[in-house]
Amino acid sequence: MRLRILDILEEKGKTKYWLYIQLGLSYQNFNKIVNNETKSIKFENLKAICDILECTPNDLFEEYHNK
Amino acid sequence: MRLRILDILEEKGKTKYWLYIQLGLSYQNFNKIVNNETKSIKFENLKAICDILECTPNDLFEEYHNK
DNA sequence: ACGTGATATAATGTATACATTAGTTAATGA
DNA sequence: TCATTAACTAATGTATACATTATATCACGT
Secondary structure (H helix, E strand, O other): OOEOHHHHHHHHOOOHHHHHHHHOOOHHHHHHHHOOOOOEEEHHHHHHHHHHHOOOHHHHEOOOOOO | OOEOHHHHHHHHOOOHHHHHHHHOOOHHHHHHHHOOOOOEEEHHHHHHHHHHHOOOHHHHEOOOOOO
């Protein structure tokens, strides 16, 4: 379940740093999420990422983003 | 981010127990997920639930299931 | 020269998902 | 009577998300 965060950031012309500031997570853990080095995610963070990137969970997940 | 697992099970005429057996998680942790007592979820379990219930993450999450 | 955007790594601690083991209760069918 | 479906609870341990603190590098604008 790869997260397409970097792809979506690129589509929107925004930087990782921008999302990091918006989210308010520590950079360490933010970086792991964005670089797909995590095996799970808190619902509140998934929701926050969707809110900020103006998308839905399906858009974020590699295997569902075209469904 | 409430999970609509029980709603989807009811729509499909399946029991909690059926999903529990399909998933292979411990009943303790399965029950917490289904009863929305967890704050996060492993991607592999989210994927497995979607596979078994033949749905997408958006269908599972209360605030995205009509999007 | 200095602040800030942008990106990254390392160490340590806490919260929590999930596993394991061990029970309980009740309905149903062989 | 006994196995199976169906549902639930408690105790203990491990894996991992996330926080905190501390670094570092490089570009860019003032």
